[in-house]
Amino acid sequence: MAGKVLDTITAEEARRVIDAAARKAEEIGQPMDIAVVDAGGNLKAHVRMDGAHIGSISISINKAYTAIAFQGETAGLQELTRPDGPIYGLSDAHGGRLVVFPGGIPLVRDGSIMGAIGVSTGTIEEDQQVAEAGVAAY
Amino acid sequence: MAGKVLDTITAEEARRVIDAAARKAEEIGQPMDIAVVDAGGNLKAHVRMDGAHIGSISISINKAYTAIAFQGETAGLQELTRPDGPIYGLSDAHGGRLVVFPGGIPLVRDGSIMGAIGVSTGTIEEDQQVAEAGVAAY
Amino acid sequence: MAGKVLDTITAEEARRVIDAAARKAEEIGQPMDIAVVDAGGNLKAHVRMDGAHIGSISISINKAYTAIAFQGETAGLQELTRPDGPIYGLSDAHGGRLVVFPGGIPLVRDGSIMGAIGVSTGTIEEDQQVAEAGVAAY
Amino acid sequence: MAGKVLDTITAEEARRVIDAAARKAEEIGQPMDIAVVDAGGNLKAHVRMDGAHIGSISISINKAYTAIAFQGETAGLQELTRPDGPIYGLSDAHGGRLVVFPGGIPLVRDGSIMGAIGVSTGTIEEDQQVAEAGVAAY
Structure with missing residues (x-):
């Protein structure tokens, strides 16, 4: 192994973001697919809540x-x-690979984008709301 | 919406499986990508542990x-x-989409395949061992 | 704009790496495709030298x-x-997306992988040699 | 090898085009992804300026x-x-593979299309302006 790829967002942070988003999704009664990627756009964690869409x-x-x-x-x-x-x-x-409607938000620290959350299954308002709840936990 | 897709494996079960696999990965000192899919082969949850491969x-x-x-x-x-x-x-x-070496194992209940776990980043022996630890928690 | 994505390797560094690789390619008389990606695996720069393969x-x-x-x-x-x-x-x-033969090498700084170079068109020995010349200039 | 593929645009020309485009991008303060392809539509050179979009x-x-x-x-x-x-x-x-908005322009010599430049990250006006600066250097 030549070296280590930098982890811009940790698995623990990704889980905290996803858990906060999932709590909001439960609160509004809309199961969601929730994904977190790192600063390079590569998947760090994902969960499909029970009842959320496969297409999402x-x-x-x-x-x-x-x-x-x-x-x-x-x-x-x-x-x-x-x-x-x-x-x-x-x-x-x-x-x-591009989605041009609400539900994807960067995770920013000290002015730098360290990752992003994406939420899907609900209305775009719900997706956005749940994504914002995830961002707030970062 | 015409109806609801059956959830063959719950998000809670998927997390339990992933967490057990991750504990084994930590125990052997090899960070892993760990994924769980449902009975339809669709992603239910994924985590890339810190230091695990993007390619995995x-x-x-x-x-x-x-x-x-x-x-x-x-x-x-x-x-x-x-x-x-x-x-x-x-x-x-x-x-x-097919992988023909160790690290993917079905999650079985009462004789039915309810989902599967896939593990990657380590040697195939490590991948298999960590996947088995996940299966044991199902 | 929410923030700035971290550039793990600069365009200037990528050019320096590519130029050094291209000089080696000229030296051995084998035109090459030379690519540099960042730590997330996303393309930072590429050049196809005159006579290098389109397939490469x-x-x-x-x-x-x-x-x-x-x-x-x-x-x-x-x-x-x-x-x-x-x-x-x-x-x-x-x-x-995976290549399992010589010619791709990480660009490492202080033990962290900041990017990588990939070289193709020649024999695998030539590809590797040219990639190493690029690495040496990082 | 049966023969040699004709190089319609040289690596040196591609670099000159990209450098001229990059200078314009710096002048207007908008980092860009800049690509040059040959008459066959195949990538000849690309650079992602620092701060330019991965999606671009x-x-x-x-x-x-x-x-x-x-x-x-x-x-x-x-x-x-x-x-x-x-x-x-x-x-x-x-x-x-098709883009239907400004920023892509053929590189023409003696009435023949020898290649093309594509620019992205800014507004379409900026992309077009930077692409035109590249064309002017061909």
């Missing part, structure tokens, strides 16, 4: 990836990518 | 998937798929 | 990715993944 | 590819592919 496994992971990929919330891409927006078509332009 | 994210998930896909341990595919084996080429035959 | 674009990028993914030289995977090796089939198990 | 690696390469693929600027596809346009759906029609 990828969506949650890709929301977190997208928040890393464009250094911001996926919610910020929604208006820009609508049919009359300046980057309409973005979601098609990267092999199916 | 997919390998751990695909080991668990393969254990569901062929209803048995991935270790059982190893000799069958070698160049002189009867199903040589299997690992190529499914779009890059 | 992906191979060079994937060699660098593999060196990150498994925290070591791709050369180290060669014996392990041969038909009679313990992880035969690895190269099929990750959707076509 | 693919977008920049795909912008350059798209400029080759349809022999024109990607900007020209934007109105044609909107929901009320004649080729609405184009961005879906090629496996996630």
Whole structure:
């Protein structure tokens, strides 16, 4: 082994973020897929709560990836990518890994993006709310 | 929504399995990617322990998937798929989702496969050992 | 914008690594594809020297990715993944992104992997030699 | 080897184009992913400037590819592919490799397309401006 890859977010931190998000999801009565990726966009942890969507496994992971990929919330891409927006078509332009609606948020420390959370299964308002609860625990 | 997808393995069970596997990984001093999928082969939970391989994210998930896909341990595919084996080429035959070496094991209850665990980053002996520790906690 | 993603290797460092590798490639008279990825396995820079293979674009990028993914030289995977090796089939198990022969080497600083170089088009001995020349310039 | 693939754009030219684009990017204070492909649409060189988006690696390469693929600027596809346009759906029609907004421009010599540049991370106006600076240096 040549060396060690830097862990930008620890497994313990990822669990704390996911647990806080899951508590919010239970509170609002909407099971969710919740994913956390590191600063390189690689999966650090994921959980599919009981009753959450199978189709949201990828969506949650890709929301977190997208928040890393464009250094911001996926919610910020929604208006820009609508049919009359300046980057309409973005979601098609990267092999199916980008999500352009709410639920993906960077995890920031001292001004640097250390990872991101992605939440999916509920409405976009619920997804965003649950993602924010996760962010608040980081 | 037409109905609810049956949860064959609960998030709580998946966590118990992953935590038991992670304890074994810590005990042997080898950080691991650990994944649990449900009876449909879909990801239920994943964690990448600090220091575990990024390349093993997919390998751990695909080991668990393969254990569901062929209803048995991935270790059982190893000799069958070698160049002189009867199903040589299997690992190529499914779009890059099959793993044909140890570390993927079904989670069985009352004779039914309810899910599977996949473990990756260590040697195959370590991966198998850690996966077995996860199975024992189910 | 929520924050800034950490750059583990700078564009200037990546260029220095690539330029040193390219000089070695010229010296031995074998044009090469040369790629550098960051600690997350994401492409930082790439050049296809005149006469290098189109097919080696992906191979060079994937060699660098593999060196990150498994925290070591791709050369180290060669014996392990041969038909009679313990992880035969690895190269099929990750959707076509892994390279299990020489030419991919981590870029290490203070014991941490900050990125990786991947080189392809020549023989594996040439690829490895050119990659090592890149590493020496980091 | 049967023969040698013609290099339509040289590595030296690609670097000159990228360097000119990068200077413009620095001038406007917006780090960019910048890619150059050859007349076959295959990657010749890429750089991700420090602070540029990881998500824009693919977008920049795909912008350059798209400029080759349809022999024109990607900007020209934007109105044609909107929901009320004649080729609405184009961005879906090629496996996630097409970009239908500004930032991709062919590199033309003596009336022949020799390659293309793709730029991404900024606004589409910035991407286009930086791509044009690259074209001007060809």
